[in-house]
Amino acid sequence: MSNKCKTAISVIGIVLSIALLAISAVLAEEAIIRPALAVTFTVISAILVFVAIFYAAKIDYETGVYECRKCGHTFKPTFKAYTLGAHTLSTRHLKCSGCGEKSWCKRKNRRV
Ligand SMILES: [Zn+2]
Structure with missing residues (x-):
């Protein structure tokens, strides 16, 4: 898989996870689903957002x-230096x- 393809997938993952989070918040607000179910959805989507962001960071790290x-x-750099370093x-x-x-340091795409 190309780097651009991986980056696109991770961006889509983040967008979908945030959309799920927003949808579950609206469903709970409108009392369409039971509160307990809304909490479950919110927790799952929050986890998905974190996973997607972590995955995107991992891909960015591996390709740069x-x-x-x-x-x-x-x-x-080491993954620790990468995650803790201030960045633009x-x-x-x-x-x-x-x-x-x-x-x-300027980021460059690693040749694969
Ligand atoms: Zn140097």
Whole structure:
């Protein structure tokens, strides 16, 4: 499966999970379903949202490498450094494995 395809699937997963969360909230609000069932739906959809976000992060992690601003070295951070690092859409504050300096590293797609 291509990286773009994986990314699209994870985005769809997040959107569907949030939609399910919204739908169960509305159904409960309108008293269409029993409160206990609404709680169950809400819990399930909340879990799905977390799973989808985690899955999306995992795919983003697996498909990306980062280029150091200081020395130009391209590296793959640890999953811990990846998840804890401050980030924007295309950069992440990481410690370079080449020079050991911390900088805003640019994300690049890993060639598969
Ligand atoms: Zn470096």
